[in-house]
Amino acid sequence: MSAGLEVRGLNKAFGGLTVSKNITLDLRPGDRKALIGPNGAGKTTFANLITGIDRPTSGEIRLDGRDLRPLSAARRVRAGVAKTFQITTLFKRLTVRENLRLAVLERERRGLRMFARADGDPAVEHEVAALLDQFGLLRHADAPVESLAYGQQRLIELALTLALRPRILILDEPAAGVPSSESHLIVEAIERLPSDLAVLIIEHDMKLVFQVARSIIVLVAGAILTEGTPSQIAADPRVRELYLGAAHG
Numbered sequence: 001m002s003a004g005l006e007v008r009g010l011n012k013a014f015g016g017l018t019v020s021k022n023i024t025l026d027l028r029p030g031d032r033k034a035l036i037g038p039n040g041a042g043k044t045t046f047a048n049l050i051t052g053i054d055r056p057t058s059g060e061i062r063l064d065g066r067d068l069r070p071l072s073a074a075r076r077v078r079a080g081v082a083k084t085f086q087i088t089t090l091f092k093r094l095t096v097r098e099n100l101r102l103a104v105l106e107r108e109r110r111g112l113r114m115f116a117r118a119d120g121d122p123a124v125e126h127e128v129a130a131l132l133d134q135f136g137l138l139r140h141a142d143a144p145v146e147s148l149a150y151g152q153q154r155l156i157e158l159a160l161t162l163a164l165r166p167r168i169l170i171l172d173e174p175a176a177g178v179p180s181s182e183s184h185l186i187v188e189a190i191e192r193l194p195s196d197l198a199v200l201i202i203e204h205d206m207k208l209v210f211q212v213a214r215s216i217i218v219l220v221a222g223a224i225l226t227e228g229t230p231s232q233i234a235a236d237p238r239v240r241e242l243y244l245g246a247a248h249g
């Protein structure tokens, strides 16, 4: 048995359209991998197969050797597979601290009934404070989420996901909609993620990808074209053609 996520020969067809083709990859503790590819390459579908939103037509998905395929999306989160920014919903009128508290309680399955008494639980408060600190949100702790800049709201979503204590984290376009003046917040937050977490970043912003990824997987028409270090990918003529072709097309 090996630690982390193992995907073997994954296929997915919607009717006659095959959108994932024989995808094989690993996500090990500490990995910082990016999944890139043109629009419609099948990145979101791949993420949905891992998180259990979609079911593969064939192929294997294992976490620490355990077959994930029979598990519902909710059970996969409990097993340690989390994806921002879909499972997270911010309560915009509540404060940052209250949102984080709810996420911790949700993980503990204490639910909303405990909410009123929760601020009396030192263990929960300690964990919330650590998350606020990790994401540089301490000074905004008691501000309503809706009063914060968009980039900061995305940080809160990331903090909420980490409150679930995932082992595999899929970041789905973490910089989407974030003004370039705030994108450094996202980069810094990714750099501060726990070192043993396995991270897969799906992102169109190549600047961000090359800043944070140590390995890049290129998906084209549902299949992996290549996987390599950022410098290998940047030098790959097929990848250059793909992106230059897209830019000129």
Ligand SMILES: Nc1ncnc2c1ncn2[C@@H]1O[C@H](COP(=O)(O)OP(=O)(O)OP(=O)(O)O)[C@@H](O)[C@H]1O
Pocket: 014, 017, 019, 037, 038, 039, 040, 041, 042, 043, 044, 045, 046
């Ligand atoms: N539920 C579905 N039913 C039928 N076809 C689908 C479904 N979901 C996705 N597809 C098709 O699968 C292909 C891959 O889509 P997907 O959204 O996974 O690509 P993507 O790489 O995430 O694209 P983008 O970068 O634009 O988000 C597309 O042709 C899309 O139309």
